[in-house]
Amino acid sequence: MTVLSRNPRIIVALDYPSAAPALDLVSGLDPASCRLKVGKEMFTRLGPGFVEKLVGKGFDVFLDLKFHDIPNTVAAACAAAADLGVWMVNVHASGGSKMMMAARERLESLSHRPLLIAVTILTSLGEKDIAEIGFSGAPADNVIRLARLTADSGLDGIVCSPLEAAEVRPLVGPEFLLVTPGVRPASAVQDDQKRVMTPLNALNNGADLLVIGRPITAADDPQASLDRIQQEIAGFCGAQS
Numbered sequence: 001m002t003v004l005s006r007n008p009r010i011i012v013a014l015d016y017p018s019a020a021p022a023l024d025l026v027s028g029l030d031p032a033s034c035r036l037k038v039g040k041e042m043f044t045r046l047g048p049g050f051v052e053k054l055v056g057k058g059f060d061v062f063l064d065l066k067f068h069d070i071p072n073t074v075a076a077a078c079a080a081a082a083d084l085g086v087w088m089v090n091v092h093a094s095g096g097s098k099m100m101m102a103a104r105e106r107l108e109s110l111s112h113r114p115l116l117i118a119v120t121i122l123t124s125l126g127e128k129d130i131a132e133i134g135f136s137g138a139p140a141d142n143v144i145r146l147a148r149l150t151a152d153s154g155l156d157g158i159v160c161s162p163l164e165a166a167e168v169r170p171l172v173g174p175e176f177l178l179v180t181p182g183v184r185p186a187s188a189v190q191d192d193q194k195r196v197m198t199p200l201n202a203l204n205n206g207a208d209l210l211v212i213g214r215p216i217t218a219a220d221d222p223q224a225s226l227d228r229i230q231q232e233i234a235g236f237c238g239a240q241s
């Protein structure tokens with residue numbers, strides 16, 4: 001298993017339509033104080049070279065492409081991600097245990113083995129949304145079910161909302177990573193997220209890593225916004241390090 005230091009706790013989601021504003025923000029950041037996420041928008045526009053550039057600057061990069069396909073395809077895609085030098089990669093837990101195990105086994109065969117986590121129930125979905133796609137019960141019940149499946153498949157953690165972290169933690173043990181988007185400072189708008197919590201409450205609820213995008217990237221002063229969030233959680237991070 002890849003060794004993980006929980007700190008730094010914040011993963012900045014670089015969801016920008018072009019490289020310039022992302023690189024502008026990144027130029028003021030210290031790899032020791034935050035991690036970065038590249039998702040579908042930037043990867044589709046800018047490709048692997050952009051990811052390698054961030055890795056080259058010394059950042060832990062979470063490549064968030066949420067793979068969901070047949071086991072062989074997902075395993076090969078995860079290996080391609082590993083070749084970029086990324087720190088973490090994700091798949092959808094609803095792709096099933098065979099898919100997740102194939103991805104894990106492929107990564108285990110490599111010299112650079114990124115962390116592998118699975119998305120449970122997207123944080124933009126509420127109970128009605130998941131009913132529409134055939135999931136019964138509350139989002140939390142489904143997160144718990146998929147968290148167990150992910151842990152049994154030998155992955156390193158899950159993506160869930162911070163609302164579910166406290167319920168999931170005792171089921172998966174202390175080492176299993178709970179990576180939580182749906183994080184909003186008290187003053188921020190919710191955007192399209194449905195299951196949200198403030199950064200400090202998310203950590204107190206058992207989240208390990210906070211994925212935060214628009215509260216930082218869409219702010220007038222992204223750096224100041226990130227600094228405020230860092231200050232909000234500084235006491236927690238100091239106490240845990």
Ligand SMILES: O=C(O)c1cc(=O)[nH]c(=O)n1[C@@H]1O[C@H](COP(=O)(O)O)[C@@H](O)[C@H]1O
Nearest residue numbers: 013039064121122123159181211212213214
């Ligand atoms: O896997 C993810 O990172 C992810 C899973 C999920 O359930 N919800 C979710 O919002 N995300 C990602 O986390 C980021 C959240 O961005 P903001 O809503 O702008 O903070 C986006 O890049 C999403 O793609």
